[in-house]
Amino acid sequence: MVSYVSALLYGVGGIVVAGMALLVAFQEKLVYVPVLPGLTKSYSITPARLRLLYEDVWLRSSDGVRLHAWFIKFLPECRGPTVLFFQENAGNIAHRLEMVRIMIQRLQYNVFMLSYRGYGASDGYPSQHGIAKDAQAALDHLSQRTDIDTSRIVVFGRSLGGAVGALLTKNNPNKVAALILENTFTSILDMAGVLLPFLKWFIGGTSSKGPKLLNFLVRSPWSTIDIVGQINQPILFLSGLQDEMVPPSHMQMLYTKVASHNRECIFVEFPNGMHMDTWLAGGDHYWRTIQQFIENHVPEIKEHESSHDDKDIVYMTNYWMYCTLVFLPLHGNPP
Structure with missing residues (x-):
């Protein structure tokens, strides 16, 4: 009986080990399947x-x-x-x-x-x-x-x-x-x-x-x-x-x-x-x-919104520069 159980355990262990070996050796083929059964690797349509x-x-x-x-x-x-x-x-x-x-x-x-x-x-x-x-x-x-x-x-x-x-x-x-x-x-x-x-x-x-x-x-x-x-x-x-x-x-x-x-x-x-x-x-x-x-x-x-904002900034900057150059000499302070 002991020898029979031992043989059975060894047999099961051998199957498990063999299964593990196959899994390790072919795991990429299980995870990645570029070609479906019955089809080719090339594209069927474009x-x-x-x-x-x-x-x-x-x-x-x-x-x-x-x-x-x-x-x-x-x-x-x-x-x-x-x-x-x-x-x-x-x-x-x-x-x-x-x-x-x-x-x-x-x-x-x-x-x-x-x-x-x-x-x-x-x-x-x-x-x-x-x-x-x-x-x-x-x-x-x-x-x-x-x-x-x-x-x-x-x-x-x-x-x-x-x-x-x-x-x-x-x-x-x-x-x-x-x-x-x-x-x-x-x-x-x-x-x-x-x-x-x-x-x-x-x-x-x-x-x-x-x-x-x-x-x-x-x-x-x-x-x-x-x-x-x-x-x-x-x-x-x-x-x-x-x-x-x-x-x-x-x-x-x-x-x-x-x-x-x-x-x-x-x-x-x-x-x-x-x-x-x-x-x-x-x-x-x-x-x-x-x-x-x-x-x-x-x-x-929105590109037009950002460009619009940029234009406003440029306009205001130019306006204040104009005020500083023109009005400051005349009145001492910009309007």
């Missing part, structure tokens, strides 16, 4: 197919990886705001074009869609360290453009894109005006226990219980809950309560983490929203929520 006004943009990340992006404008002279959009972990930016088309029509904003390294037409292989560099390259490009209002750049991220966007926003307080997170996880460490329940005893984020003995093996932890606590810009949380991938409780925990120090954050629930279709299930309420958030927290600075 913005031209949807009659969108766009520009192919080629960037270089700080480590030299060549990246592709689409900059889609509402109108040729539309200067802002501009949404920097970060997608989920699976597929490529072409699979988000229908949603972006409606976003542009409803909100009348510009949208910049970045293809992470290893995705779409971009070179390289995805990793947390690399994708963070890609996001920074996209923001730096937008910040240097002269055809948009660079003071009104809004980062929008869904799922993995929310983790990417949160990190970028935290690192660029003077370049990002606001952040929108949709159906984003607290961390990949926490998601490991959601997707593979037996892992929750070995891997977990700051909000989980357990020994977390194997956290050091996770190369892409994307600990969003630790990042959002350091963000001071306005944040809008969009949570689909029927999310079948990321438990809605993750979004609530993210909001709770931020709300304790940042009063410019808003949490909105969509009862019928699933992981990928909250924008569709939310209908008009979804788009009005985003529009109101940006109008309230990323207001337009």
